[in-house]
Amino acid sequence: MIKSRINIRMSGLGGQGAVTAAHVMAMAASRDGKFAISNPFFGAEKRMAPAESYCRIGIKRIYDRGELVFPDVIEVFHPQVITMGKSYTMPFYSGIKEEGVVIINSDIPLLSKEDVQRLKDLNVAVFYIAGTQIALEVAGTELSTNMTMIGSVAGITKCVTLNSLDLALQERFGKKFVASGGTATLDEAIKKKFAKKEHLLKKNLDTVIRAYEIASEWAEKNNVELTVAAA
């Protein structure tokens, strides 16, 4: 399906970079000449607490703000979103549109029979990716898990280009970034994992590309087509 706008809901846990992922996606889409808006939703800012972010990408000006109640794509950054209900909605896929896509970071299936059936009834495709393992393999740190989630949604929907993602990552991590204390601490933590900033950028981009390739292949094989019209 080619849409004039794709709404992406990213459900994660505090510290996983769901907020950063939505911002990077929107920054990349904006560089591609599309209209984009991203925003986070969280409570107390602490690790492992539910944190959501939303990214809207389209070919017309976007006014809609806030929590995404009716998403086309849902990304689950952590199994606990599903297994422990660490989600702002229950079940985590509530509101998903027909023909939508659910992307789950897990190396094992997590959905109950009932969930599988309900998603099937809505023609929603489910894609599992072992994002944390890929982040560890490619970047050497699980802090790059969000990069696999960026790569996954980009690979399936092609709503942003890899070139723009590269530039967006440079913009986000290439200079000093002031946000909350928690974000600043994590920024420092991930920078310490790499000897040089260029390494950080390269390894993160490599992680994005790896996930992008896996997701592209899956989408092609399973005839999953969900994309935004050309800008």
Place this chain on the structure above:
Amino acid sequence: MATQSVIGTKNKKGQVFADPWHMMNEAPRTPCFFTGSEVIKEAIRRANVDVMIAYPITPQSEAAALIGELFAEGYIGDYFRGESEFAVMGQCAGAAFGGARVFTTTAGPGTMRAMENFPMWAGARLPIQMIVTCRGINSPLSIQPDTLEISYLMNTGMLVWHAESAQDFYDWMLKGFMVTEEPDVHLPLALCCDGFFVTHTKDMVNLTPVDMCLPPYDPYRAPVPCMDMECPPVRMMRDPFVMKSNYISYATHASWQQEIWAAAERSRKHTIAWLDGLIEVENPDADVLLVASGTAVSQGREAKVLLEEEGIEVGIVKIKVLRPWPHEEIREATKNAKHIIVPEFNVTGWLAKEIRATIPNSERVTGPRVCGGMTMPPEIIVEHIKGALGIKVAAMAGRGS
């Protein structure tokens, strides 16, 4: 007598003191994809602020921290963190009494905590600019946007503006100083936005040139003299009047209170010029008119598109300024509307109440509302409008189904 002007000269950061009208309306703009917090920082970079006082409370903490960075870069005269919101607002008053251009940011429970100061600011004619990034004020705790706090600010004597987007916010921050510092206004401004929806949202914003800034505030244009500790007597605040409960003190208070509200009235002409009107009207001849302020306008714009796809025509009235209240403008804009839909992010529906008190046949005014930090999907507005028109709608799928 030769006049002296700073316009065209440079500040210590090399920015040119620009003619504000030229800077805001004619100078080239650069599009930037920023969060609202970053946009607040960029506005302050160009605002020539003397004093900024900060206290952390989500969702304004990021903006306050970013302005701290600006101070480190040398763009702000002085910057410090107060002990609490109450202290911050008192310290803002002190700085403004001393003749400084003062800026601060607050939100939700912080705004409520500091509330005593706001009528004091207005009463003392202090043109402080306060950013309010609205969030829930009630228990249970919420950090998400809920606009209840605006209703409390509306009776403080402050000017109250409600921005829809980061672009509004950027422009209105800079224009706000120009309006509030007019000698015939000289009142504080509460410039509100819905927290998160503006502060934490990345959106495209067109910025004015970074090498241009507003000219400095001139406290000697103020209608009341600024405090000068080297030239006593300093202005006394209130004790003489409080201590003497006699006819003169009552009369003084009465006239002074009227003068504050008159000053707010006088801000209209400046605000209309700078903001291009207190309201903005789109398609006022439609039977269904959405009247809103803040993010609710944006959600209304999305609902309008959805309804138009089904052949239902909708007009939009965006209320930019809440104080002074655009009484005449709203009466005029709504005169033909059969259904006036006021979507709101608060439980009491204060905007709908204001509108009902303004127009004839006020039964035309209805919701929808969300509150406590809930989001308002455009589908809710669509459903409400269809209901008002008597169109049958299937019950919307619950969040859990």
